[in-house]
Amino acid sequence: MQQKPIILVTNDDGVSAPGILHLSNIAKQYGDVYVIAPDKPQSGMGHAITINSSIRIQKTNYHTGIVEEYSCTGTPVDCVKMAIHKILPNKPNLILSGINHGSNSSINVIYSGTMSAAIEGSLEGASSVGFSLCDYDINADFSATTPFIEKIISSTLTEPLPKGVCLNVNFPKLKADEINGLKVCRQAKAGWVEDFEERKDPHGRSYYWLTGKFVNFEPESKDTDEWALQNGYVSVVPTMHDLTAHQVIPHLQNIL
Amino acid sequence: MQQKPIILVTNDDGVSAPGILHLSNIAKQYGDVYVIAPDKPQSGMGHAITINSSIRIQKTNYHTGIVEEYSCTGTPVDCVKMAIHKILPNKPNLILSGINHGSNSSINVIYSGTMSAAIEGSLEGASSVGFSLCDYDINADFSATTPFIEKIISSTLTEPLPKGVCLNVNFPKLKADEINGLKVCRQAKAGWVEDFEERKDPHGRSYYWLTGKFVNFEPESKDTDEWALQNGYVSVVPTMHDLTAHQVIPHLQNIL
DSSP states (O other): OOOOOOEEEOOOTTTOOOOHHHHHHHTTTTTTEEEEEEESOOTTOOOOOSSSSSEEEEEEOOSSSSSSEEEEEEOHHHHHHIIIIIOOOOOOSSEEEEEESSOOOOOGGOOOOHHHHHHHHTTTTTTEEEEESSSOTTTTTGGGGGHHHHHHHHHHSOOOTHHHHEEEEOOOOOGGGGGEEEEEEOOOOOOEEEEEEEETTTTOOOOEEEEEEEEEOOOOOOTHHHHHHHHTTEEEEESSSOOOOOGGGHHHHOOO | OOOEEEEEEOOOSSSTTTHHHHHHHHTTSSSSSEEEEEESTTTOOOTOOOOOBOOOOOEEESSSSEEEEESSOOOHHHHHOOOOIIOOOOSSEEEEEEEESSSOOOGGGGGGGGHHHHHHHHHHTTTTEEEEESSSOOOOOOOHHHHHHHHHHHHHHHHHOOOEEEEEEEEOOOGGGGEEEEOOOBOEEEEEEEEEEEOOOOEEEEEEEEEEEEESTTTTTTBHHHHHHHHEEEEEEEEESSOOOOHHHHHHHOOO
């Protein structure tokens, strides 16, 4: 009998978040699902790992029809490492991260715990996909994402992603019949115009909250994830961990 | 009278670490230096930002001959945002991060708090450089790094780095007369063969420590940072925040 694929499911919103419950529920149709996810929200953790303290895991029981699930005191990247090295019976055939409550398109990818888990998965040599819905509401409706997630799982199980590349998939906040389809695109040049809101504690000392406004620096470019999302598409960006700006090397060799 | 350049200095080892003291001491020859750095070690924080809690800053007094210094309860990325939006009198001409106690070459760049500060700086439109010494010792000897840091500061103040590109500079653990010079190169394909060491707490429950062994997957390639460091060079990798695997887009457009 052929073995079923091993699918690891993780996220950055915590093991019991609605988004990961939706994702594991789809994934279990395609293989043996293991969930290892943070025990608390880890949004904005980027590619953080835990090296100055130890990590604990705890069996949990939020998901149905899967093999095993654990909450982990570490970051999303820690969850992937822990799963691969301590929990899974074999290397996973697929790593799925999300569904994140909120966008991870364009520049958000570098701050994203969801995507760092997917990037870590690709470093470990597994096909990995991060999913995010452009809706921060804890009660967001994930139903429209289902057929696209099914298509991507099925496709990546049939043909693994190129080595070192994972997918950053973002869903617009739309109903199923309003979505125009999948669009493979590139990370838009965008940024946050930020500020810190200063407040005073009861003892008169200042503290600050990070605030900001998202700006797409190239709203006219039609090959970006931001354009896709604005125009009713599910954006799919192939994402890698080589940060080298190769085109700049000759210039620097001249001046340094 | 011409205004002096504004130089922001930060790191991930904390505001009073020997590496950042060495760096601010060099930087102050070139402009008005502001130090804003974490109040505690933040190694392995990747591109984490603080969004679920507030941030505080505190004036400190570890550096000499600079304009102002603060410790910050946030991550290295938070420090850069805070400095630019709340502390500096104008946009910085240069952002320097480090000198990190330990290597940030090859794949380490994605886990690195030092480099995330530099990447954030480049996102904010400032020439930014992260420096790391391949020596984890808190009493490491930083003296051999001085002439190279001087050259890089001088060069980047004269000619700002291309938009969206920062530098990842790593120093080998060598004496000044053993270093062969600067080498502009690319991020090596490398990884960590990891494991978790399991221990039992006094109550018999398991906890885990991340451990691992670094492996260069392409030791023969002479254009990588790992090769440069192994062969006595200071490695300089231009580094960016566009994670798109552009070459994979056509393939994915075919299969999705």
